[in-house]
Amino acid sequence: MAQGALMVCLGYILFTACGPLIDSSVRFNTGGDVQVEPAFLQYVGDFEAEYGQRIRGISMMFDRDGEIDEMAGGVVAFCQPALRRIIVDPQWFWGDSDWRREIFLFHELGHCILQRGHRSRMMSNVHIPVSLMHPSPGTGLDRETYKKYRTYYMRELFGRTKK
Ligand SMILES: [Zn+2]
Numbered sequence: 326m327a328q329g330a331l332m333v334c335l336g337y338i339l340f341t342a343c344g345p346l347i348d349s350s351v352r353f354n355t356g357g358d359v360q361v362e363p364a365f366l367q368y369v370g371d372f373e374a375e376y377g378q379r380i381r382g383i384s385m386m387f388d389r390d391g392e393i394d395e396m397a398g399g400v401v402a403f404c405q406p407a408l409r410r411i412i413v414d415p416q417w418f419w420g421d422s423d424w425r426r427e428i429f430l431f432h433e434l435g436h437c438i439l440q441r442g443h444r445s446r447m448m449s450n451v452h453i454p455v456s457l458m459h460p461s462p463g464t465g466l467d468r469e470t471y472k473k474y475r476t477y478y479m480r481e482l483f484g485r486t487k488k
Pocket of ligand 1: 432436459
């Protein structure tokens with residue numbers, strides 16, 4: 326797969342950084358249908374509730390063509406902003422916990438819907454990312470810590486890009 330040409334953005338579960346990132350010259354079409362795998366509806370609904378509006382013109386599917394298998398290890402999902410398409414590894418999704426699914430799906434929606442790039446900074450006091458847009462957004466987080474910081478993360482995720 327021609328990753329460079331497609332401007333793939335990846336959510337890594339472990340370490341490393343995203344490869345070729347969002348091309349800020351790409352502007353999305355709005356409108357059109359939303360095609361979402363039923364398993365993602367709950368997360369999309371939660372995302373919309375935080376966003377304060379419906380999302381549009383995006384497809385969000387499980388990886389059926391082995392695209393993720395062809396990528397570097399640790400990738401669980403990716404967003405192609407130009408295509409407004411999010412692909413999710415089903416093995417990861419069904420094997421991970423609810424709160425971690427939220428982190429990674431919100432991360433990809435952050436790329437595809439909010440047009441956000443990565444933000445790699447870590448908090449200085451606690452070793453967790455300052456943003457869910459961290460290249461490895463689950464770094465240092467456990468269930469309780471995420472719960473504690475969720476309001477902050479939502480504000481950070483949506484506050485910066487809200488029109
Ligand atoms: Zn990413």
